[in-house]
Amino acid sequence: MNGILAWIGLVGLAGGLVAAVVALVRRPMHTLLTANAHLAPAAGFYGRGFVIVLVLAALAAVVGTSAPCPQQAAEKACMEWVWWTVDGLKPVCWSVLGILMGYVLLLTILYAVLGRYREQ
Numbered sequence: 001m002n003g004i005l006a007w008i009g010l011v012g013l014a015g016g017l018v019a020a021v022v023a024l025v026r027r028p029m030h031t032l033l034t035a036n037a038h039l040a041p042a043a044g045f046y047g048r049g050f051v052i053v054l055v056l057a058a059l060a061a062v063v064g065t066s067a068p069c070p071q072q073a074a075e076k077a078c079m080e081w082v083w084w085t086v087d088g089l090k091p092v093c094w095s096v097l098g099i100l101m102g103y104v105l106l107l108t109i110l111y112a113v114l115g116r117y118r119e120q
Helices: 002-034 040-063 070-075 078-113
Strands: none
Touching: 002 040, 002 078, 040 078
16 A cells, blocks of 8 residues: 555655646746747747657656566665655656757757858
8 A cells, every 4th residue: 555655645746846846947947938020930830849848757756666576665764765755756756857958959959050041
């Protein structure tokens, strides 16, 4: 039973982390994308793409976390399940960091290519 609660907690924490990152990044990214007239029509696409890729990366990291075998699960105390859940957040955090770095790289390349079309 503790194993199921730990999985639910891990999914909840990963979802909370993704929601926090999306809430913090969405408005500045939208402002940045609408600053250039050539990128403004695609601002919604890049915003939705960012959210979808971030959610899928976090879910893939959660699914990739290995669960302990039933014998180990019976021996674990409650606090060990808490540490297992927190340890399962490490790949989620790395995935979120990788997606953020990828979008920074993507937007940098877009603005470098479209920089000559900047409005004045």
